[in-house]
Amino acid sequence: MIPNATDLPVLKPFRPGAPLPGGELACAPTFRFPSPHSRSEWRGEGNLDTCASASAWGASAPPLTPAHAVVLVMALAIAIGIGQAAAAPAAPSILATLIKWTPLLAQGFALNIAMSFLAMGIGTVLGFVLGLALISLHRPVRGVAWFLTEFFRNSPWLVLLFYCMLLLPFELRIGDTIVPLPGWMKSTLGLSLAVMANVAELVRGAVNSIPFGQWEAAEALAFTRLQTLRMVILPQCIKRMTPPWMNLYAILTVGTPLASVVGVSEAMTLTGDILAAENRSELLVPMYLYLLLWFFLYCYPIARFTVSLERRFQVR
Amino acid sequence: MRVGPLTDSCYTIPRMTDLNPIWDWFRTLHDTTGINLTIFYDPFDRARFFNGFLTSLRLMTVCLVASVVIGVVGAWVQRARFSPLRALTQGYIQFFRNTPPLVQLYFFYFALGSYLRVTGPTGLTVPAVSNFTWAAIGLSLYAGAFNIEIFRAGIEAVPRETIEAAEALGYSRLKAYVYIILPLAFRISLPALNNNLVNLVKTTTIAYAIAVPEMLYVANQIWSDELNVPEMMNVLLVIYVSLVGLLVLVMGRWERAMRVPGYTPS
Numbered sequence: 001m002i003p004n005a006t007d008l009p010v011l012k013p014f015r016p017g018a019p020l021p022g023g024e025l026a027c028a029p030t031f032r033f034p035s036p037h038s039r040s041e042w043r044g045e046g047n048l049d050t051c052a053s054a055s056a057w058g059a060s061a062p063p064l065t066p067a068h069a070v071v072l073v074m075a076l077a078i079a080i081g082i083g084q085a086a087a088a089p090a091a092p093s094i095l096a097t098l099i100k101w102t103p104l105l106a107q108g109f110a111l112n113i114a115m116s117f118l119a120m121g122i123g124t125v126l127g128f129v130l131g132l133a134l135i136s137l138h139r140p141v142r143g144v145a146w147f148l149t150e151f152f153r154n155s156p157w158l159v160l161l162f163y164c165m166l167l168l169p170f171e172l173r174i175g176d177t178i179v180p181l182p183g184w185m186k187s188t189l190g191l192s193l194a195v196m197a198n199v200a201e202l203v204r205g206a207v208n209s210i211p212f213g214q215w216e217a218a219e220a221l222a223f224t225r226l227q228t229l230r231m232v233i234l235p236q237c238i239k240r241m242t243p244p245w246m247n248l249y250a251i252l253t254v255g256t257p258l259a260s261v262v263g264v265s266e267a268m269t270l271t272g273d274i275l276a277a278e279n280r281s282e283l284l285v286p287m288y289l290y291l292l293l294w295f296f297l298y299c300y301p302i303a304r305f306t307v308s309l310e311r312r313f314q315v316r
Numbered sequence: 317m318r319v320g321p322l323t324d325s326c327y328t329i330p331r332m333t334d335l336n337p338i339w340d341w342f343r344t345l346h347d348t349t350g351i352n353l354t355i356f357y358d359p360f361d362r363a364r365f366f367n368g369f370l371t372s373l374r375l376m377t378v379c380l381v382a383s384v385v386i387g388v389v390g391a392w393v394q395r396a397r398f399s400p401l402r403a404l405t406q407g408y409i410q411f412f413r414n415t416p417p418l419v420q421l422y423f424f425y426f427a428l429g430s431y432l433r434v435t436g437p438t439g440l441t442v443p444a445v446s447n448f449t450w451a452a453i454g455l456s457l458y459a460g461a462f463n464i465e466i467f468r469a470g471i472e473a474v475p476r477e478t479i480e481a482a483e484a485l486g487y488s489r490l491k492a493y494v495y496i497i498l499p500l501a502f503r504i505s506l507p508a509l510n511n512n513l514v515n516l517v518k519t520t521t522i523a524y525a526i527a528v529p530e531m532l533y534v535a536n537q538i539w540s541d542e543l544n545v546p547e548m549m550n551v552l553l554v555i556y557v558s559l560v561g562l563l564v565l566v567m568g569r570w571e572r573a574m575r576v577p578g579y580t581p582s
Contacts, residue, residue, distance in 0.1 A: 071407070154560040155553050156518040159532060163553065166545050254416040261418070261525050268419060275426075284430050288423040292415045299414035 072293060079289050083282035094286050101274045108267035109294055115188045115266065116253040123192035123252075124245070127199025134204040137225070145200070152197035157190075158258050164190035165262040184266070187259040191252060198248050206237035243310040250302045254295060267291060352544040355551065361538050368534030369555070375451060375520050375530055376559075380513055382456035387463025387509075391501075392493055394468055405464065412461035418522050421454040425526040451523035459516040466512060470505030471497055503574045510567040517560055531555065 080094045092100075133145035152160070164186045172179040210233050218228040260268035271291045275283060342356035355365040393405050412420065429443050429450060436442035445453075474497050482492040502509075524532040532552060539548040 150561075151553075151557055154514075154518075154557040154564070156521040156532075156556055158521040158524060159549075159552050159556055162532070162536075163549050167549060250414070254414070257416040257418045258522065261522075268416070268422070271419075272422075281430050284427040285423075288419065288427045292411075292419055292423060295415045295419065296411060300410065303410075303414060 072296070076286065076289055076293065079286045083286050094283060097278060097280075097283060098286060098290055104270055104274065105267060105291070105294070108265065108270035109298075111184060111264070111266045112253070112256040113298070115184060115191065115256050115259065115264075116249065119188045119191040119195055119256075120249050120252055121192075122189070123195025124199050126192065126196040128203055130196060130200035131203025131207075132229070134200055135207050149197045149200045152193050153201065155194075157194050157255055158261060160193055161187050161190040161258055161262050164193070183262065184259065184264045187262055187264050191255060191259075194255075195248065195252055199245070202241050202244055202248070203237065206240045207233055209240060210236055239313050243306050243313065246302060246306045246309065250299045250306070253299055253302075257295075267294065351547055352542060353547055353551070354542045354544060355538065355548075358542075361542070364534050365531075365538060368529055368531040371448070371528065371534075372520060372530040372532075375448065375455070375523060375528065376517050378452045379455045379459060379516055379520060382452065383459035383463050383513075383516060384509070386456060386460025387467045388498065390460060390464035391467035391471055392490075394464065395471070395489075395493070408457075409461045409464055412458050413465075417455070417458045417519055418525055420458060421451065421522060421526055424454045425450045447526045447528050448523075451520075451526060451528045455516065455519060455523070458519070459512060462512045462515075463509065466505045466508045467498075467501055469508065470501035470503075473504045474500045500576070503576050506567075506571045506574055510564075510571060513567065514560055514563060517563055518556070521556075 080098075083094045130145050130149060133141050134149060136142050136145070165183065168181060168186050168189070171181055207229075214232055214236075215228060218232045223232065256266060257268035259266055260272070263269070265273075268291065271287055275287055339357045339362075342353045346352045346357070354361040356362060390405055390409070393401055396402055425447060429445060432444040433441040434444045478500070479492060479497060482496040487496065520530065521532045523530050524536070527533065535548045535552050539545045542548075
């Protein structure tokens with residue numbers, strides 16, 4: 001950041017304390033690693049890119065105080081109350097119905113969480129490899145990696161899910177062993193493809209944010225390129241990547257209900273089933289709100305934690 | 317259009333033909349290689365796929381504009397002196413950001429939509445708000461929540477002195493926001509805004525879930541009718557990747573043109 005380089009007088013003096021849309025990495029030197037494309041430097045998956053909007057996502061997630069919980073519970077209570085008023089007198093109360101179905105909903109939600117963990121794991125491993133390929137010195141490798149990253153980042157998650165769901169076989173035959181590929185596994189693979197591309201961008205962005213002087217210093221100390229990456233660059237990258245990586249996880253988690261569209265019986269599908277089984281229209285609003293609440297209570301702490309991590313890892 | 321494996325000789329359904337050589341080339345492609353792109357040579361499929369494409373474009377445009385408007389207005393409200401209003405905005409942002417957009421859409425369409433019904437001309441109750449409108453509302457609110465945060469970050473990057481100078485010149489809060497703060501904040505937050513808008517364009521596919529006849533939905537209908545799943549999937553991927561690529565290109569140009577000189581956050 002060169003505060004005095006502006007020709008727009010209103011913008012100086014720049015105060016480094018003020019949060020930027022560029023987030024913590026904003027303060028990193030502007031060196032760019034040779035890359036076949038400069039335009040995607042700034043562009044991320046929604047709010048998960050390293051440079052683009054690491055802090056725009058969670059810059060302000062106020063602490064979840066008891067007051068918030070009261071508001072949330074009240075919202076649910078009002079929804080229940082309205083439904084209750086509209087309900088036939090003989091039907092069991094809405095709260096009782098919600099409680100009755102909670103174990104089933106929890107099962108579905110557990111599948112959501114499992115899918116998000118698995119997709120994040122697979123996507124991170126693949127994405128790390130792809131991200132390293134993105135900064136490869138070998139031009140064709142870089143080109144292929146760039147194409148893969150852009151392709152999977154630009155395609156909608158739902159389309160990727162359909163792709164995996166319909167075009168993968170329902171079981172894999174490796175020699176004599178038959179590996180079944182259930183629907184949730186296939187959709188997890190679809191989600192992990194999207195995660196892969198985003199993690200690759202995170203890795204590239206993080207590596208590019210490390211001052212070039214460190215590469216030169218390592219070179220002067222006779223480190224090979226691989227050693228430099230492994231011992232100097234990547235350890236610092238991990239730290240920088242963690243907050244946006246967690247944002248990505250939160251986005252992935254709220255993305256898992258997409259699997260219900262392709263027929264995986266996770267929380268969203270089960271909610272639909274429950275509503276069909278109960279067949280009471282006054283249950284619609286409380287039930288969907290209840291499901292939204294589940295996701296909110298899972299994702300909001302993650303967002304809070306990400307913000308605190310961002311502050312702690314702030315590059316000064 | 318083929319039915320079963322024996323169709324080559326005798327069971328072929330008579331097809332509508334048109335004499336366009338480009339469309340006919342796709343028919344030849346199908347006959348010679350088996351790549352069945354009915355959306356090109358079958359006039360019916362072509363028409364419905366094109367309509368789906370237009371619906372997608374329409375949904376994307378409406379949501380892009382509406383979400384930016386929500387962002388601008390919300391960022392203004394977040395600076396309001398009236399604290400319950402600020403708390404309400406904050407609640408809206410956190411709720412929409414931390415819950416699945418798909419469930420939000422279901423909530424709007426099925427839950428809220430079940431209360432908003434009017435009696436139609438046939439005497440039956442019909443939804444007062446169409447599924448396209450619900451998709452537009454839901455997606456705009458979802459992306460708008462992110463946009464407010466993005467604009468807020470941009471506004472915070474505008475130096476305090478600038479705002480004070482505007483006040484000293486007798487600008488009202490609204491005028492200072494519209495003429496001084498917003499133009500600067502907009503330029504600063506354009507990169508992050510672009511990310512979010514790209515994400516929004518991709519998220520429009522979830523309108524499929526409430527049966528909005530957009531591209532994915534129509535493609536699904538076509539591959540159910542014609543059994544050409546791989547072809548349609550690839551067509552979809554190519555179209556979406558190029559649409560998003562186009563948006564990225566245009567917004568990147570704009571971003572470079574709008575960049576505040578000497579002020580490079582990344």
